[in-house]
Each structure stands twice: as C-alpha cells, then as structure tokens.
Amino acid sequence: MKFSTRAIHTGQEADPTTGATIVPIYATSTYTQEAVGVNKGFDYSRTVNPTRVALEKQLASLEDAAYCSAFSSGMGATNTVMNLLSAGDHVVVGEDLYGGTYRLFSKVYERYGITFSYVDAAVPENVRAALRANTKLIWLETPTNPLLNLVDIASVTALKTAGVLLCVDNTFASPYFQRPLALGADIVVHSTTKYIGGHSDVVGGAVITNDADIAQRVKFHQNAVGAVPGPFDAFLTMRGAKTLALRMREHAKNAGEVARFLAGRSDVAKVYYPGLESHPQYALAKRQMRGFGGMVSLVPAGPVERAMAFARSLKLFSLAESLGGVESLINHPARMTHGSIPKEERERRGITDSLLRLSVGIEDVEDLIADLRQALDTTAELASAKA
Numbered sequence: 001m002k003f004s005t006r007a008i009h010t011g012q013e014a015d016p017t018t019g020a021t022i023v024p025i026y027a028t029s030t031y032t033q034e035a036v037g038v039n040k041g042f043d044y045s046r047t048v049n050p051t052r053v054a055l056e057k058q059l060a061s062l063e064d065a066a067y068c069s070a071f072s073s074g075m076g077a078t079n080t081v082m083n084l085l086s087a088g089d090h091v092v093v094g095e096d097l098y099g100g101t102y103r104l105f106s107k108v109y110e111r112y113g114i115t116f117s118y119v120d121a122a123v124p125e126n127v128r129a130a131l132r133a134n135t136k137l138i139w140l141e142t143p144t145n146p147l148l149n150l151v152d153i154a155s156v157t158a159l160k161t162a163g164v165l166l167c168v169d170n171t172f173a174s175p176y177f178q179r180p181l182a183l184g185a186d187i188v189v190h191s192t193t194k195y196i197g198g199h200s201d202v203v204g205g206a207v208i209t210n211d212a213d214i215a216q217r218v219k220f221h222q223n224a225v226g227a228v229p230g231p232f233d234a235f236l237t238m239r240g241a242k243t244l245a246l247r248m249r250e251h252a253k254n255a256g257e258v259a260r261f262l263a264g265r266s267d268v269a270k271v272y273y274p275g276l277e278s279h280p281q282y283a284l285a286k287r288q289m290r291g292f293g294g295m296v297s298l299v300p301a302g303p304v305e306r307a308m309a310f311a312r313s314l315k316l317f318s319l320a321e322s323l324g325g326v327e328s329l330i331n332h333p334a335r336m337t338h339g340s341i342p343k344e345e346r347e348r349r350g351i352t353d354s355l356l357r358l359s360v361g362i363e364d365v366e367d368l369i370a371d372l373r374q375a376l377d378t379t380a381e382l383a384s385a386k387a
C-alpha cells in the first residue's frame with residue numbers, strides 16, 4: 001500500500017468490540033483481567049493502550065518501518081533515545097539543531113557523564129573526524145532548524161563505525177518527504193507536534209526503527225520512564241496524520257512560492273530554502289527528499305529593528321513558537337526557539353538577531369504573499385538604516 005492509504009488504514013481497523021470505524025479513544029488507565037495473568041494483552045495504560053497502539057502502527061508505517069513508540073512530546077522521544085546510552089558514552093551531534101535538543105544534551109545529559117561533540121555535519125567528513133572509541137550515537141537533523149542546511153544521510157551512514165547508532169530527527173521534512181531509515185539511519189525521531197499532528201492542537205513525539213533490539217529497548221524505557229501520550233492525544237495525532245500527504249504537498253508548494261517571492265525582493269538580504277536553486281545543497285535536496293518542505297527562513301535587509309517591525313506588521317503569520325500546522329507562523333529564533341543557545345554560539349552558526357523563520361501554512365498562497373509584501377513595504381524605510 002502507498003503512503004496515504006497506510007496513513008488512513010494502518011493500525012486503524014474497525015474496533016473489534018463495537019465495529020466503530022474510527023479507533024476509539026480508550027480512556028482507561030487499567031484493564032479488567034479474567035484471572036491473574038489472563039488478559040487481552042492490556043494491563044496498564046502507561047505500558048500499553050489501544051489508541052496509542054493504533055497511532056504507533058500508523059506512524060511506523062509512514063516511515064516504512066516495523067516499530068514505533070509514541071511519546072507525550074518530541075523531547076520525550078529524544079530523551080528516550082538518550083536513555084539507551086550510559087555514562088562514559090560519547091555522541092556526535094550535527095550542530096545546527098533544535099534548541100530544546102541542545103538544552104537536553106548540554107544541561108541534562110552532560111551531568112550524567114555523557115559527552116558531546118558538535119560538528120558542522122553538512123560536511124560528512126567532520127562527523128568522521130569527531131568519532132571516538134566511545135562514540136555510541138550520531139544525532140542529526142536535516143533540513144536543519146532554522147537555517148535549512150542539509151546533511152547527506154547516506155554519506156554519514158557510510159562512515160559510521162560498528163556499534164554507532166545513527167538517529168535522525170525527521171521533524172522538518174516529515175516522512176512524506178524524507179525516509180532516513182531507507183538511507184541507513186537506525187532510528188528516526190519525530191516531534192509529532194509539528195507536521196504529523198499538523199493542526200497545532202496536540203504535543204507528541206515518536207521513536208521509529210526497523211531494528212527489533214532497538215525497538216525493544218525503546219519500549220522498555222517508554223514504560224520505565226513513562227513519557228507516554230494519553231489516548232486523547234494519540235487520537236488527535238492519528239487524525240492529523242491521515243492528511244499528512246495532502247498537507248505536505250500544499251506546504252511545499254506554498255513555501256516554494258514564498259521563497260521565490262522573497263528571493264526576488266531587493267530589501268530581503270537572505271532567503272534560506274532547500275528548493276531554491278541558489279541553495280548550496282539544492283542537488284542533495286533533490287536527491288534526498290521527495291519535496292522541499294514548508295519552512296523558509298529569511299533575513300530582511302537592514303538593522304534588527306527592521307526585522308522586528310516586519311514580523312510585527314504581518315497579519316496572517318502569527319508570531320509563535322512551533323511549526324508545521326495548517327496556519328502560517330513566524331518565529332524569531334534568536335529570542336524564541338533558539339534562546340537557550342548562547343549568543344556567541346548562535347552568531348557563529350549564522351543564527352543572527354535579524355534571522356526570521358517562517359512556517360508556511362496551507363492558506364491560499366496569494367494571501368500569504370500579499371501579507372509578506374505589505375509587511376516588507378511598510379517597513380522598507382528601516383531597510384536602508386545602518387545595520
């Protein structure tokens with residue numbers, strides 16, 4: 001079966017007890033057992049819940065994978081991958097990554113005796129150079145947040161030594177546009193809060209793999225640590241994911257038009273979008289992804305005040321954290337999503353104070369472009385002010 005058919009059917013057979021066509025929200029913490037040790041495979045909802053099981057089957061199928069564990073947030077999913085490591089282990093991290101992931105690594109897991117090397121993974125050789133005898137994990141995001149750089153997953157797979165797991169945070173591309181497992185990754189992590197849920201109404205995460213041993217260890221920690229989604233959250237995420245393909249096609253179409261519009265403006269200093277031919281990794285994007293996604297970053301010309309005034313002048317793009325919902329959002333990475341990265345480190349990576357990130361929604365693109373145009377025009381005077 002193909003992508004959308006699986007999104008709508010996998011794990012979602014009619015309910016065995018009632019015939020309900022849509023998987024019910026099994027709001028129960030416990031299950032009545034026939035006798036001690038005799039049950040229908042369900043004993044306690046931290047361990048297993050039918051609504052969550054349906055979501056896990058659906059999400060596994062979207063990555064062409066055998067196993068999925070669902071979590072109460074993307075960070076819960078990331079944390080559980082980190083639970084597979086032990087004190088003394090080393091991790092190589094693509095440095096351009098989600099601020100909350102950086103915070104978890106630097107503020108929590110460093111205290112636990114795990115060490116991290118941050119490298120520019122857009123050059124795979126940098127990953128190889130950082131590998132040590134005690135390296136157990138390579139952690140990548142691609143496209144990266146917020147600069148939309150790409151990492152060549154297959155090249156990193158090729159240089160990985162025995163005993164090193166490769167985990168890819170696939171949140172930005174979504175499984176519709178990119179399948180890291182097929183390129184050799186061992187584990188895929190998602191913040192389902194974003195494109196998979198798709199409607200900015202539920203927080204969740206997932207860990208997906210084809211490796212039975214990894215899957216079993218992740219399940220163990222899912223139950224042992226307990227960052228599980230409730231059945232209501234599982235239901236909402238599952239409902240969102242049914243339309244992932246439709247939404248992603250619209251996100252990418254709109255984002256491409258928005259990126260081309262911005263690139264054509266002389267008062268926009270920089271546009272970052274993997275679908276622009278001017279993107280330094282355009283060829284890799286075409287090879288590695290089935291579409292270029294819905295995220296566009298830009299630097300309006302002029303001083304920081306211009307960027308701020310531009311963001312404030314937008315009417316359809318809400319100033320908000322997060323991404324991947326049907327509605328368009330604008331974010332100021334330096335002070336919002338990436339505020340937990342020290343300023344010096346941010347600037348070194350190109351996350352300047354004037355950088356803005358758009359999550360291009362699926363509204364009519366003419367309206368989105370009209371909004372961007374009026375916000376650029378009304379702040380144009382500030383563009384020529386000295387930076």
Ligand SMILES: *Cc1c(COP(=O)(O)O)cnc(C)c1O
Pocket residue numbers: 073074075076098100101141145169171172190191192193194203204205
């Ligand atoms: C949002 C996000 C996360 C964290 O997910 P939550 O659901 O907010 O916990 C991780 N990685 C990326 C790329 C994200 O955008």
